Amino acid sequence: MTKLKWGLxxxxxxxxxxxxxxxxxxxxxxFDFVAGALDHRADMGRAYAQRLGIAANRAYGDWREMLAGxxxxxxxxxxxxxxxxxxxxxxxxxxxxxxxxxxxxxKPMTVTVEEGEEIVKxxxxxxxxxxxxxxYSAYPMIRQxxxxxxxxxxxxxxxxxxxxxxxxxxxxxxxxxxxxxWRYDPAMAGVSxxxxxxxxxxxxxxxxxxxxxxxxxxxxxxxxxSSRVLEDDAMVNFRMSKGTVGRLWTxxxxxxxxxxxxxxxxxxxxGIRWASEQPNQLIYTRTGGRTEIIEKGEGGLxxxxxxxxxxxxxxxxxxxxxxxxxYCDLADAIRGQARDGLPTxxxxxxxxxxxxxxxxxxxxxxxxxxxxxxxxxx
Ligand code: NAI
Numbered sequence: 001m002t003k004l005k006w007g008l009x010x011x012x013x014x015x016x017x018x019x020x021x022x023x024x025x026x027x028x029x030x031f032d033f034v035a036g037a038l039d040h041r042a043d044m045g046r047a048y049a050q051r052l053g054i055a056a057n058r059a060y061g062d063w064r065e066m067l068a069g070x071x072x073x074x075x076x077x078x079x080x081x082x083x084x085x086x087x088x089x090x091x092x093x094x095x096x097x098x099x100x101x102x103x104x105x106x107k108p109m110t111v112t113v114e115e116g117e118e119i120v121k122x123x124x125x126x127x128x129x130x131x132x133x134x135x136y137s138a139y140p141m142i143r144q145x146x147x148x149x150x151x152x153x154x155x156x157x158x159x160x161x162x163x164x165x166x167x168x169x170x171x172x173x174x175x176x177x178x179x180x181x182w183r184y185d186p187a188m189a190g191v192s193x194x195x196x197x198x199x200x201x202x203x204x205x206x207x208x209x210x211x212x213x214x215x216x217x218x219x220x221x222x223x224x225x226s227s228r229v230l231e232d233d234a235m236v237n238f239r240m241s242k243g244t245v246g247r248l249w250t251x252x253x254x255x256x257x258x259x260x261x262x263x264x265x266x267x268x269x270x271g272i273r274w275a276s277e278q279p280n281q282l283i284y285t286r287t288g289g290r291t292e293i294i295e296k297g298e299g300g301l302x303x304x305x306x307x308x309x310x311x312x313x314x315x316x317x318x319x320x321x322x323x324x325x326x327y328c329d330l331a332d333a334i335r336g337q338a339r340d341g342l343p344t345x346x347x348x349x350x351x352x353x354x355x356x357x358x359x360x361x362x363x364x365x366x367x368x369x370x371x372x373x374x375x376x377x378x
Contacts, residue, residue, distance in 0.1 A: 004331055006031035007070065007077040009063045009092055010084030010106075012039030013048045017083050017106065020135075022052070024323030025081070028310075030331035034058055035077050037066040040084075063092050071099050078334055079129075082106060086190060090115040093130065097122045102129040102334055104326070108200060109348030111190045113356055116349030117375050123345050129333050131326065132348035136201055136261065137208045138325035140296045140309040140317070141282040143341060145209045145265065145272055147302030148284075154267030160206045160240075161247045162263040164198040167255035169232060172225050183252075184228035191359045193230030195221070198261075199250035199358075200351040203238070204343065205263055206248070207350070212240040214354055217371045221362035224253050236358055238371065280316060304341065349373050 006025050011018025018038070025031045035058040039045030042061030049059035060066035063084075070076045080096045082089055082105045090110040093103050097119070109132050110116045123130035136142065148154060169180050182188035183197060190196060207213045217238040221231035232253050238246035254260060262275035273283040280296040296305065297313030308325040311317060329339035350373060357369040370377070 001335075003029065004031045004078040004334060005034045005075065007035035007037075007058075007066065007080045008033070009037045009066065009080060009082050010039075010088075011036075011081070012045055015083070020320045020323045021081050021083055023320040024135075024325075025327045027321060027324035028328055028331075030327060031079065035066060035070055036060065037063045063095075067095055067099060070101070076101070078102060079104060079330060081133075085188075086196075087111055087188070090119070093119055094122060097126065097128050097130055100126065100128065102330070104131045104133060104330060105345075105348065106133050107348065108190075108196055108351060108355065109345060110352060113349065113352045113373050116345070116352040117373055120345045120349050120375065129330065129342075130345040130348075131330055131333075132343045132345065132351075133323070133326060134201060134204045134208070134343040134347060135319070135323045135326050136205060136276060137341065137343060138308065138329070139274075139276075139279045139322045140301075140305040140325075141274055141279060141294070142205070142209065143308055144282055144294065144296075144302050144305035145274060146211060146341070147304050148272065149209055149265065149267070150211055151302070153269065154265065154272065155269035157210050157212075157242070157244045157265060157267045159245045159247075159266040160210055160263065161266075162202040162206050162261075163249045164202040164261045165249055165251035165254040166198070166257050166260040167251075167253060169225075169252035170255040175225050175227055184223070184230040184232060186229055189230060191230075192221075192355050193223075193228065194232050194250050194252050195219070195234045195236070195358050196355045198252070199234055199236065199248060200355060202248050202250060202261065202263065203236075203354055204347060204351060205261075206238075206246055207240065207347075208341075208343075209263065209265055210240060210242070210244055212242050212244060213350055213376075214238045214246065214371045215241050216368050217246075217354060217357050217361060218366045218368045219358035219361040220366055221358070231362070234358065234362070238354075279318070279322070280314070346376070350376065
């Protein structure tokens with residue numbers, strides 16, 4: 001099997017998500033890291049790319065130079081990852097898709113719903129893969145949870161409850177730190193703060209496990225640190241198309257919660273619980289039965305969970321290998337074997353519509369709002 005060629009935009013030295021992409025893309029030997037425009041400072045980006053082993057003529061100063069350079073090559077990259085700040089995702093993703101490249105874009109895929117719809121249309125029209133990095137959905141035990149729901153093991157799903165609440169922006173004295181402040185500034189972050197940053201992972205996860213999508217929602221936003229324009233805490237009630245009731249809490253001021261992402265799914269025949277801080281385990285209770293722990297790596301799991309697990313039972317794989325699972329699915333899809341769980345531009349677009357619905361609801365004292373993008377209504 002020939003290796004695929006991979007390029008990265010953003011994810012420069014010191015960035016938060018860059019290392020997870022580099023580890024993830026290369027973990028299973030599917031991709032060679034051959035091109036990059038890694039930093040908004042051209043010289044820093046070129047130098048860092050070369051220190052990571054990229055040839056000088058593919059260590060680009062910016063993404064436009066990379067688009068021109070890669071488009072002109074016969075051995076152009078098979079996949080481009082966009083891991084820059086949110087406001088740049090749309091123009092970079094659009095340009096590479098239009099030039100015929102496959103793209104993995106960081107979340108949120110775009111800043112507006114209209115841009116999200118445009119990306120979906122471009123990807124459909126030219127048959128390119130456009131995935132969005134909802135990487136938590138690629139943990140083996142989340143794939144197990146989705147397979148259990150699909151197999152009817154929980155019966156009809158009545159209720160899903162999810163939290164993505166941490167306390168790392170809870171220090172009011174640190175609120176003016178530039179690395180923190182931009183997330184609550186509409187000029188930098190867009191229309192939503194914490195909900196668009198972390199809440200959309202939880203909302204995507206609810207739809208992913210339940211094999212459904214959000215149709216309507218009601219939101220209450222709060223800026224508990226008063227200097228913040230955008231919300232640092234949100235409670236969102238939602239409904240999904242099959243009637244499932246959803247509850248979501250996201251916060252960045254929940255001091256003492258560390259990563260703080262968890263989800264519970266309650267069906268007619270039983271319930272399951274998963275938390276990102278113990279990602280190897282799925283807690284399962286049948287109606288009227290004892291609670292059991294389903295462990296990554298044990299026998300009898302659904303194929304999707306087994307396929308995306310590498311090391312033996314009880315050995316943690318963790319976040320970078322969840323990202324690696326996204327790259328495994330992408331490699332398969334690029335080679336012609338479409339993978340059902342891979343988060344797509346459609347998912348990215350649905351998330352944006354939910355963000356805008358939540359903002360509108362919060363401004364209207366929690367009034368329920370349509371949460372589907374126009375292109376997915378009716
Ligand atoms: P960061 O601020 O730590 O790093 C951004 C990097 O992009 C820097 O190296 C910067 O120099 C580079 N950059 C900025 N503009 C650029 C441009 N025009 N061309 C090339 N490089 C450019 O940001 P962070 O936290 O790594 O976030 C990046 C993206 O990843 C965001 O969209 C964020 O929402 C997403 N993210 C996703 C996570 C997930 O779990 N899927 C987790 C953390 C971030």
